[in-house]
Amino acid sequence: MDFFNVVTVQEALERIYEKFEGYELGYEECQLSQALGRVLYEDIIAMEDVPGFDRSTVDGYAIKSSDSHGSSDFMPSFLELAGSVRMGESTDLSIKSGQAAYVPTGGMLPEGADCVAMIEYVQKVGESMLTLHRPAAPLENVIRKGDDIQNGQNVLKRGKTLRPQEIGVLAALGKPSVKLFKKPRIYIISTGDEVVDAKGPVLQGQIRDINGYALEALAVESGCIVSGRALVRDSLEELRAELDRALEISDIVLISGGSSVGERDYTEKAMNSYEGEGTFIHGIAIKPGKPTIVGKARGKAVFGLPGHPVSAMIVFNAIVKKLIKRMSESEAAENFITAIMDMNVHSSPGRTTYQMVRLHEADGEIFASPEFGKSGMISLLSRADGYVEIPDYLRRH
Template sequence: MEFFKTLTLPQVLAHLTDSGITAAHFETVSLLDALGRIAASDCLAPEDMPMFDRSTVDGYAIIGRESAGASEAIPGFFQLAGESLMGEAIEQQLQSGQAVYVPTGGMLPPGADAMVMIEFTEKMDHETLLVYKPSPPGAHISYRGDDVRKGDIVVAAGRRIDSYDIGMLAGAGYDTVCVYRKPKVAVISTGDEVRPVGEPITFGQIYDVNGYTISARLLELGCDVVEKALVSDNYEMLRETVETSLAKADIVILSGGSSVGTRDFTARVIESFEGGRLITHGIAIKPGKPTIVGKIDDKFIIGLPGHPASALIIFNAVVKPLIYQLMPHAPTPFVIEALLSENVHASPGKDTFQMVQLYREGSSWHCKPIYAKSGMMSLLATASGYIHMTNEKEGLSAGTAVDVYLLQEVRL
């Protein structure tokens, strides 16, 4: 039997960091397609926003000081002098004692410096407006450039664009945005016992949980899953699928086929390619020791364990840092400090990852370890996150403050 060539987690991460893998190139996409993408350059406002002084209410534009002292008992009198039409510029100069009707969002006439809300006015006749409440200069007005000045950054380089950013970009007139290309990843599930979802299965078979879980995580991180394949335990078929995936992916992820069993071909496939080499066949980590990390030319091949929880742990510990090297300005993992509800044991000499569930108790966060076998899918759905105990730890005592790494990315 061939023994694992095992590295520690820090050693593996050092290989990934020193690999020379570089950030993805950028591309220009339509505005809506920019949702969830990372801006590759600063998007600057080409003009002031708003581009003109406008009203924030339905009412009348006036010279504010002329409404001083107005009340229901002694209203102010103004001469009606037309209206400002939506979407049209108004060039009419407002004279002393005049009032011009302006709808919400409409342009103020030159000379006006206040808006009086329509509910505090009354038309006495076709020419006279009564004002029952004073509106000081600046009241109910959004001045040119109040929102954004010309040349200001609307969306900064490195920001993951959300729906609110889309609104800002639309307001600035952007119909396309320069973004970083998504990392392209291929996901290959292996095993005679693994069947596609939607097909009937028999005893001894399982559905392709890992293929869908890992693909979904990649999509959540902003990757492009360019290949999702399911291959039986057949060396030639697996090698052919890996070769096809290498032609279109930056990273290839395999699930299953990473142990030293006689029908596990991942390591053999990697080494069969010219320029293929194993970095490690095993990581000193729990769970997930039978993990393969290799390279074919300049592309990484990661062989994940077959058990879903183990595969997810390795994905977060190894694959995600690798992906983030292809994503400039990648988000920082979101961590919550919590108190352990009970003792947790670790495996000396191994980095140990323990799934936990967060809960509030008073003003503090607490976390409860979740114990389940690594093949149990319910562990993935019930866990809030995990704690990481480095290889020199033998465990942690109840009441210890720990960092809980959330399974989902959160942007603050």
């Protein structure tokens, strides 16, 4: 890896976006119950008003507001009870001046009425007469037709990640299914003669495959489908054969491992063994995670991630995840928190540095304490609540 080929995180992202510009994940039609956390493929245009009629927000009496003006406990207005609106049904009632109709919460406002007087301020006098003890303003206690969503409105946009409230909006609009971006398919290959699966025993000199499981979890968390997972020894033939299988059924392939020079060579050679693009990033100015290579093979994105679990996971978050979101045009924001670093930490010269931190609260402020540990320590990540990204240049805070 040539030091002079190392690019910044921003440059890396720009090159990657450019190479996969227009990559089509395609869409699938999904039931609303399965759509949580997925990304909309289509703009959602309301085909109706929500609500579809003027609705009362209280139990009360629909009236003409002008009939209530000046009414008080000392001078109540007298109104004739013209009928009742039944819940969930349309009403033929029409309110004229001097009349009122009972409406339950959520019930339809009858024609002629422009507000609802709360039941608390009305007294029944005999069978069909009411006294009203407070004035009501026009539209008081009423949600009008289309107040929530208007017919023709572009309510949700392509690229929107669906939270429970968007699921609610789609239900309100009567969309039992929606077009969603297909989940990106990620194939995860761990390499290394020393790596064995977590399920088996571990001999002296061997370590368990952490990256396979951790990257799988990150991929799922990022909204992907894991199309396959494999553990490959340090052999160009084996790696090439696995990559063949992976490219067939995936949008993105992650090859992790290869921290020693020989191993890195295999990864790069395998990525360059296809006609066309091959590798186009050879090292990223990121700490941890510098020995990251990125290429294009058979039109798919292939990442050569560092073998150290912490580095692999950081590069996933800083680089791979961004491509995943880009592919589905998702603008979902990252979760972040504002905290005060309780110790000075600086970036490695020339490298965007990711410092693990732990959060704690004191005097109503949130503080972040750096968690230090040697490269590759998985327990370090688990102890941390998150990380701080320190840019590779000085920035005023």
